[in-house]
Amino acid sequence: MANDRSSNPRPGTQQLKLEIDADTAKGRFANAAVVTHTDDAFILDFAFAYPRQPVRVLSRVITSPQHAKALLRTLADNVSRYEARHGTIPERPLPTPHDPETSN
Numbered sequence: 001m002a003n004d005r006s007s008n009p010r011p012g013t014q015q016l017k018l019e020i021d022a023d024t025a026k027g028r029f030a031n032a033a034v035v036t037h038t039d040d041a042f043i044l045d046f047a048f049a050y051p052r053q054p055v056r057v058l059s060r061v062i063t064s065p066q067h068a069k070a071l072l073r074t075l076a077d078n079v080s081r082y083e084a085r086h087g088t089i090p091e092r093p094l095p096t097p098h099d100p101e102t103s104n
Contacts, residue, residue: 042068
């Protein structure tokens with residue numbers, strides 16, 4: 001799993017050189033995610049949720065359990081390094097399906 005662009009590779013790890021087209025490089029803002037799994041895959045749906053609007057899935061990533069675990073480890077490492085530099089990220093409670101601010 002590749003780390004963010006500003007990270008140094010760890011000893012013994014291979015750094016990936018990524019190519020990206022201009023449209024993909026712009027990215028898409030997502031403020032919601034749903035993660036599900038089957039016996040052999042993890043499905044990550046990234047979505048945009050806005051009050052009183054349908055939640056729109058913007059991107060779906062399907063990956064192996066091994067890559068999902070590597071993603072989890074890489075994300076945790078990057079959050080730790082971010083918080084060491086910028087301070088603790090405040091957490092908000094996750095909305096419930098019956099929350100009037102997020103339901104359809």
